[in-house]
Amino acid sequence: MSDPIRVVLVDDHRMFRSGVKAELGDAVAVVGEAPDVDSAIKVVREVQPDVVLLDVHLPGGNGNGGSDVVTGCAGVQTPGGDPVRFLALSVSDAAEDVIAVIRAGARGYVTKTISPGDLDTAIRRVAEGDAVFSPRLAGFVLDAFGATAGEIAEVDEELDRLSQREREVMRLIARGYQYKEVAKELFISVKTVETHVSSVLRKLQLSSRHELTSWAMSRRLL
The missing domain is CATH 3.40.50.2300 (Response regulator)
Structure with a gap:
């Protein structure tokens, strides 16, 4: 323990x-x-x-x-x-x-x-x-700290791996929302949020929410 x-x-x-x-x-x-x-x-x-x-x-x-x-x-x-x-x-x-x-x-x-x-x-x-x-x-x-809401880099191969829904989930998770809050915001189930987060982390080769937040902020995606 x-x-x-x-x-x-x-x-x-x-x-x-x-x-x-x-x-x-x-x-x-x-x-x-x-x-x-x-x-x-x-x-x-x-x-x-x-x-x-x-x-x-x-x-x-x-x-x-x-x-x-x-x-x-x-x-x-x-x-x-x-x-x-x-x-x-x-x-x-x-x-x-x-x-x-x-x-x-x-x-x-x-x-x-x-x-x-x-x-x-x-x-x-x-x-x-x-x-x-x-x-x-x-x-x-x-x-x-300079992150502009909704701003997306014109060319970003990593971002292009994500679907539109995965991008929406990614932004909310990176902003500090809990899974249940993301689900409520996007009118989807908590299970679906969990699935999207797992997919986002896998596609971007990240291991935590903290890394995801840093990744999103570095690209001014929030």
Whole structure:
């Protein structure tokens, strides 16, 4: 049995931190907590967690909240030598908040309306190196980093291997949509989504959603 993912919780509301811990239960190991930027940086450097789950609005630091935590912990690694990864968990869904913390180096951004099960999944995906976003927030990041919606390269042999439906599924998966959300968006079954994703990964010779996102963004397909 693998060791649980080690998490530090950063939020200025103690009751919220307690609630997140209770909801996640034994799914992860909470190895530290902090209510502000300065104590968060100190805790992260001391315990070297796998993932830091943090709000974007925090007191202290240079006034940039969660972004200050991410930049202040640049270069910190886990005991195993992997980089400490950051997942923003906030009530805010404002584009400027999303873009700021991602520019600082966070791997994902989800809102506090997320279910405990989906939060557990998001933490695990971030720990594995994936980028994770609540679906409507992914567009903010893609736009900010130069990916233009619907733009397709004139000549792209790899893209030409995909059918039109596979391209539609690929874009949504790369934006961070879950299978059930893709199914709802395209009016198809979850099983059909799974089949298309498997086909896309096979045709493009990719092995994960993270690689698929990087592939799509490099071609400005999102």
